[in-house]
Amino acid sequence: MTPTDVKRKQLWRTRIAVSAFFFLTGLCFSSWGSRVADIQLKLGLDEAGLGLILLAIPAGSALSLPIAGWLINRQGSSRILSAACLLYALLLPLIGLSASILLLVIALFFFGFVGNIGNIAVNTQAVSVEQLFGKTIMSSFHAIWSLAGLAGASIGNLMVNLHLQPMNHFMIIALAAIVIWATNAHATVKTHTPVKGKQPFFVKPDKTLIGLGIIAFCCMISEGTMYDWSTVYFARAIEAPPGLVPLGFQAFTLATTTGRFTGDWLAHRYGINKILTVSGILTASGLLMSALFPHIITAVIGFFLVGLGVSAVIPLVYSEAGRSKTMSPSMALAAVTTLGFFGFLLGPPLIGFIAHASGLRTSFAVVAVMGLMITVLARRKNVA
Template identity: 40%
Template sequence: METTIIQTNIGKNARIATNALFFLCGISFASWASRIPDMKELLQLSDAALGTVLFAMPIGSLTALPIAGVIIHKFGSKRITFLAVLVYFIALPLLGLSTSPVTLAISLFIFGFGSDLLNIAMNVQAVGVEKIQKRSIMSSFHAVFSIGFMLGAALGGVIAKQGISTFHHLVAIGSIDLLIGIASFSYLLQHDHKSDENQPLFAIPDKSLIILGVICFCGMLCEGAMADWSVLYYKQIMDNPNGFATAGFTAFSVLMVVGRIFGDRILQNFGLRKTLLINCLLVFVGMTIAILIGNPVAVVIGFGITGLGLSTIVPLIYSEAGHSKTMAAGVALAAISTLGIAGFLIGPVMIGYLSEFLSLKIALSSLIFLGLLGAFLTTKISNQ
């Protein structure tokens, strides 16, 4: 009985600490994103030059992914989360200090590297908390990330309007990150979840994990496309081009948070396969409404439904990968994340090229088919 109480307290404390890390990750990324226009103006970058420089961050992320799985397996996610927070503490001020495209690209590479170390490590911690509490709570962690992201974006806009420099803004965020990291460290789980003590570090993913990875790829591709192109599409079909052009993306973002808040309860009621099927069908329905009806109200409704559909795809797949019986949790999550980030990077580029040669409306129609593809793939995984 006493052991059970101790385990329960450990689980509660670890959940709070892990939530703090998800919040930290969201607010940090959004804080940087809110200052991109200021850095563009400061460095006098063209759109093309800015796009090239910004690509350094995902390169840093992809560089970290194969390393993250190995070092988390060897040293534990608890230590690696704190290492990642230290990288944030260093990288954020460096972003604000950048005086040339080269120094900005180097800083973004470091920031991207730290972001994915933190991403994998904190998700491994989340899997461990799920194991202790014996229920799925991964979606709630990602909801906290989304809340942190929305808060960071809102505060970033306010701070920028007050004339506070990018450097001072990001120094403050980096300092808050470090304080959160220090406060959370002692409450994180000491040992990561392992399904099997003889689990190999390197192994071929099983069929279900591969399918989940492809679904994650489709979901993140949709997220990337919506993040970069939804505002432009909404503006194109508005009667008043000077109106609230972000209404569609706002609906998308808010309903994504709502979906993540209730995602764990839905999973408990329907199981993994049915929940993912619902997610993918919602993406299909939402984008169909937004594209085929094509008036501002329909687009807001459609984008909102799409956000609801995409909300729990990544959290549920991360949770399932973390409980893999064929691969170590950190390695499995790194493999899934690699596919997910690849989709997130490919999405905006794919939409851009299709829009250039066809139209933005036709380009975004591809997300309808991705929703159907995801729904089809969910029928191929084991029901649970």
């Protein structure tokens, strides 16, 4: 085996290791999501109470945002990724063990806190792997996360049908995650030199990073709308039969996963700017189609277009942010993630307020504007 072959093998081992951590985080998150209804039943929560409790995860994530970049700068992304993912896996059984609302809120808060630190660390690692490969491959990493989400949801459905308690289910997933962690932690990128000395928690991002953050914001509003309102839209606006209510969300998820697997190839061939421009058009078109033609077939097609539209936006934005000339990759990612995160938080409530005032179809049409904003911003030279 030649030195070139050895180097190529090492590069691919590193890429596989980072992909494994994307899979680990996606598997843990989707496993929790697959058992929310069971935990709601266990604690006797109504919808309003559950909604308040679920705010613990974004609250933890929000608090970690200014800390994550600073911490990774100090300790290095490899070390922080390893610690965060191990804790993330161990927190999952604690959620299943929570016998009271207070304990559940505490567990979910730290689940969100640790999970977001792991998210920024693993994306920082992905930026480092991109640099080693010399090309854009961020979208493929996020595709692995999407695949893990599908796997976690499928396993969760199996566990429900087997009448396995969430605690036992989460213990199995945690053990699998620990195996993934143990077999891949040593192979992540170690070339990053931790920054020593005093480092600020917050550094003002430059104009380019702010532009990328606004694109992330618009995308996350659109994506959050699909995650939280797609089944409601099918049930109420379209009045689909119960068996067809999940169809729109399934179409969206399939398109998102497919789009992420092809995103790197498309970005390499046509350029990030063009892909972001088309992504915004697809997102807006899908949302408008669903709003203007509220029928099962047109809505499924519309949701599929939205999935294709949002699929590559966040990976490509992260890839661009990681190449910032004014900030370290971890700080740049934290800045962009912060802006995008507010979109994920504001999107679902915004839909609810507009839907209450004017109907779900109107709210989906309003969110379509966010898709158009992605296109407008992507066409500006100082953004992408």
